[in-house]
Amino acid sequence: MRRVEESRAEEFQELRPLLFAIAYRILGGVGEAEDAVQETWLRYETSPTEPRSAKAFLSATVSRISIDVLRSARVRREEYVGPWFPEPLLTDPYSDPERSAELADSVSMAALLLLERLSPLERAVFVLREVFGFSFREIASAVERSEAACRQLAMQARRHMDAGRPRFAADRKEREQLAGRFFDAFKEGDVDGLTELLAADVTLVGDGGGKTPQWTTSVIGPEDVARVLAWLASQFARIGGVVEPQQVNGQPGAIFRDRDGKVLNALALDILDGRIQAIRTVINPDKLGHIGAVADVWAALREANQAHRPAN
Known part of the structure; x- marks a missing residue:
């Protein structure tokens, strides 16, 4: 049992940067993202079954938690005094050399403010698909919707995001x-x-x-x-x-x-x-x-x- 606990802890720590990166892009808050990651660990630690893929389980769990938090946060943001911006992020703990440009752009203030236009489900689907390259099968499991529904959500989210993006970006x-x-x-x-x-x-x-x-x-x-x-x-x-x-x-x-x-x-x-x-x-x-x-x-x-x- 101890060996299983140690193995889970090691897997979680290895995937923690990815989990934070997903949660922050969905939530736009450093503290909220860290709380979502911690809650994900608690659920993983106490899960009675061993998932076939730790990455799939943890990514799905942090996405669901983030969706729930975002739904409640929407009310607070509507009552916020003055303009609302995401909490500033100085260092993204997750890196992927093949997607470095997309990762940097996806965490910009401009991109996160565009994401605010999306519903919590659209936001999660967009982040998982467009930023991190998850398959629709993985996304469907994460957000508990059919693959067809996730494809529709992704298309709607992409249309909203593309409409608000600037046409020319500097290097x-x-x-x-x-x-x-x-x-x-x-x-x-x-x-x-x-x-x-x-x-x-x-x-x-x-x-x-x-x-x-x-x-x-x-x-x-x-x-x-x-x-x-x-x-x-x-x-x-x-x-x-x-x-x-x-x-x-x-x-x-x-x-x-x-x-x-x-x-x-x-x-x-x-x-x-x-x-x-x-x-x-x-x-x-x-x-x-x-x-x-x-x-x-x-x-x-x-x-x-x-x-x-x-x-x-």
Whole structure:
């Protein structure tokens, strides 16, 4: 019996990155995905029968759990204050060299927001089929629907996703170079430098969940977005903040930290056709704890304002 338990634990640990990757793409939350993976282990550990395929059993289990969690989460998201973004993911634990491009694109903020348009079942089917290449037989077992129904769900999901996807995507090297120029201009508060990098219909949107100071509506247009960014850069400099460029959800982005290294926000850039199309920043402290200790944004803002006041 002990040998069986050890074998199951080893199989689970080997497959854990895949299980998290599936759950995160279905749920859009790091904490929720980790909870789904843990619940999957508990069900596997206590299963009275030995499955023929640990991968099939665990993938099916984490998918069903994630579907159930997503159904309940939909209500909370409808009541969410302001724009809702996925919890930022800095490192995807699952890798597959043959599908690296698809994996990176599927975890982007833009892709995850498109997935929000799908029903929980459509979302799970799309993720399993289009991202991880599961067969329809495996998917049917996972979501407890017929293969024919899963094919229909996949077709519907693909149609919704294709309708919202941009037509032209930049290659990774181009995105990284443009992102580097963006953050250099941001640190300098260079309005003109920022403006020339932004698309004509660029949007700047923040997810604070009603818990942080933020703009209440999206900022649209290169001139307005550049001015807001330059103002934010000046406020950020006053508190000794540090911009830490890195991949956020598989795309160019950065973590913003205060002088003590605590996280203020995570920012992701949506870069297409040689321009920045969207800037999404997650400020809600509830969505940043997995990155590190979270700063008090209100205190940082007060400090910036005090530093701005002229001395008597």
